Amino acid sequence: MTDSTVTDPIETVPLRWLDDAPPARLRGGATWGVPLARGTVADPAVLRLREVGGGAVPAQFWPLATWPDGSVKWAGCAVGALDAPRAYEVVTGADAVPTAPSAVRVERSGDEIVVGDGILEIAFPSGPADVLARRVIRDGRIIAEDLRLVSLLQDELPEDGGAATRRRFRSRVHTVDVEQDGPIRAVVRVDGAHRDEDGDREWLPFTLRFVIIAGSAEVRLVHTVIWDGDAEHDFLAGLGLRADVPLHAALHDRHVRIAGADGGFFAEAVRGLTGLRRDPGAEVRAAQIRGEQTPPTDTWNPEVSKRLDLIPAWNDITLTQLSADGFGIRKRTAPGHAWIDAGAGTRAEGYIAISDPTGGFGLGIRSFWQSHPGQLDLRGAGGERAELTAWLYAPEAQPMDVRFYHDGLGQDDFATQLEGLEITYEDYEPGFGDAHGVARTHELTLFTYGATPAIEQVAASVEAMQRPPLLQPTPEHLHAVGVFGDWAPIDRSTPARTEIEDSNDFLLDFYLGQIDQRRWYGFWNYGDVMHAYDLDRHVWRYDVGGYAWDNSELSPDLWLWYSYLRSGRADVFRLAEAMTRHTGEVDVYHLGRWQGLGSRHNVQHWGCSAKQLRISSPIYRRIFHYLTADERVGDLLTELRDSDERFVDTDPTRKVRPDAATYRPDRTALAVGLGTDWGALAATWLADWERTGNERSRDRLLGTMADIGALPNGFLTGEALYDIETGRFDTTRDRISVSHLSAVFGLVEVASELISLVDVPGFRDAWLQYCRLYLASPEEQEAAVGQRLTGIHLEQAHSRLTAYVAAQTGDDALADAAWRAFEGIGEWLVHRRDFVLRRIEGPAVLNPVDEAPSVGTNDVAQYGLAAIQNLALIGDRLPEA
16 A cells, blocks of 8 residues: 555464365365465565475465555465365465476467466467457367357347347457466456447447466356346347367267266267167277277277268257256257257256367356356267357346336335335336346356366366365454454354354354255346245245345345354355355446446345445455455456445435435535445445555545544534545534444444554544444433434344444443343344244245244344454453343
8 A cells, every 4th residue: 555664574374275175186276365464564475385384385476455554465375286285374485486387378479368377278369359269279289269258139028029039149359458477377358248240239248357277277267247238128048158169089989078966967979889789899888988089990899880870970969957956958960850858957067068089178157057047058069160158148048138027106206116115115216227237247167178088087177166175364364364353253162152153153054045945046146135034925025125135235245254254164155255246246237327336125136226335335345355366356346446426426315315405416515424325435445445555545535534533423423525526525514313224234344444454533433432322322322412313223233333332442331231232122133042943844835945033134144243243342241141
């Protein structure tokens, strides 16, 4: 953030494998982030990776964020493919970095950028082009060519009386940039859009990153597409990644591998030699089954070899996964002939490959069945060039329909819309339930082979694709460094602590189970959870306005991430990861009139007219970004840099503003709430400042902190007037306004972190005042600010405010008050003794499910955060009774 003269004492960061043990092989390398104590490391160049009790390992380090003094706060780390990974740690040292046996190299030649990692080589166009990558080479042989994105568009749906005609699109690359160039890791970013065959239309802008790792035969891809269509007329009928695969071997030596469910595989040759009426010979059959080159045909049983041309060759194979619960595989000999069912199962793992004894190529989609509808296609396997397509949206599914789900129900003005809010909790407004600008990110993998691989090798690779091995700093180190505010590793040292920890575990396990039982899956849905429960129907309220998809309401994202930080649980990490991918992409607009804003909870993720920063806030993405060094989530943090501009055109409280008749926002007097609005802006500016050193973000963050401290009533003012040109608040506003939502969308976490980072006059006192008075008695409130506070709800959630003051001041009476509030002095009680888990089976429900009547997502998330933060702040004052 600033220049620094920090020295580099010895620093050790203990690491752990996310799944608690190293994988047998690390085929795709690993990338992660580590936090470093303030003032200890000036330059990540001094960092080394070494085996615990052993020597240094070739690795790559780069800065992710800095502390206010300029020292490194977070460093990105990468290690290449390893045959026998061990336990590791990051240390500082002056020793030379070991040379990697296979280093990544990036070469620019003419109109190409060529990246190699010692095993494979990929040639990219250096500028505008019709392909993402021109060729993939392994062992000197081209194994794939012309990688491109493809899509299909319908402008009408047959069910609405239209004709089912489809237009074909393919990717048009606009720019290619090398974001990182080794020696362990290179990242090539490709940006473009989809263009139709006639060049009449361009839509669906995309970003695709290729991550190439030293010594790896695999390439990780991170693909983001932004929906920018017209919902009334544009129905996406297919979206995929396609490559051409040159083939040379005889048809009986060409092998197809498709991952099924539970580690099983569809493994067949293009022309099969088993099960025939005549036997070619045991060695021939065994070689084909193993995927090895068969013996010369003149050694076969001639009754087979002379009739090879009479054995059908299966040119085309397709797997479709149209729901979370079923896939089918079928094949055909050629277009114009019938498809033959070849296999079926439940949840396919999203992998397909074609290979022969001289090499091969495969495509894989992470979270394939979870993100249905998906499809995998092989075409032309009997020719000189096969075509592989990994469909992110299956052409055989119903075309994607993102139209709003009802006609408005006559809600044409704010009065009727507020009436609708009273009955369905849906904040409707005409034209606001629009998906234009939302996005979706998928992770894919390219697999390269020098020969047809053994099924066991493929199975291990697919397992790693779906559940990537990941190194992580330990919870103890994360806590000791002091990142992310108030939390502490799990501690069950007393019965009372154990009860709270068990309660949080119960809730985590319940939600992990609900995702599968309720099938919260799908292209747009995977990663989100539902908001509230319907005890009469025994379902979550998926079809009732604002009670359906949660869209980060009351911060379940933070609850999951803090639960992971303190536990290190892999299952919690992966749920939090999926939620971060979803809420950061689908629930937020990335272009158009609401760029930078998110949508409140609704039946459709984009359906609510409340477009606000509280949903798009980086507070929900920072933790994942720093733990994984993920570039796409870094994009999400950066693109919000100027999100304060949205207050110029979108007033978040326009429907309930008491001064609506006279309110006229301009760029020098924009009404910004000091809770959900400023909390999101503060998280945005903090992330940008520590990641990029941006002075505008720094000045707006520190300036508005000082202004809040200067307001007569600090945070209790509720809303301040913001000058977007200067990035400062008017400090003369003198009023009291409190909302129960202000502190439950990340404000608590960001305020605590800021106080620990920087000393801004008045800010700490303003925050302590707010924390002290929110749950204070009416008499105490009146004595302090001249009036009683109204709008006090969610008392258990706000117990952590009282706990924060108790910890800061050492006030035992406040600590007792915080624990009393946490135990349920308020409008609702979520506590383990009220969690009744019951199994619902029979005709009343579609499938057997578990339900816990006391559990609603909002209550759960805030219970969990209050428990975590109270234990960290005043756990030593927790009553046992």
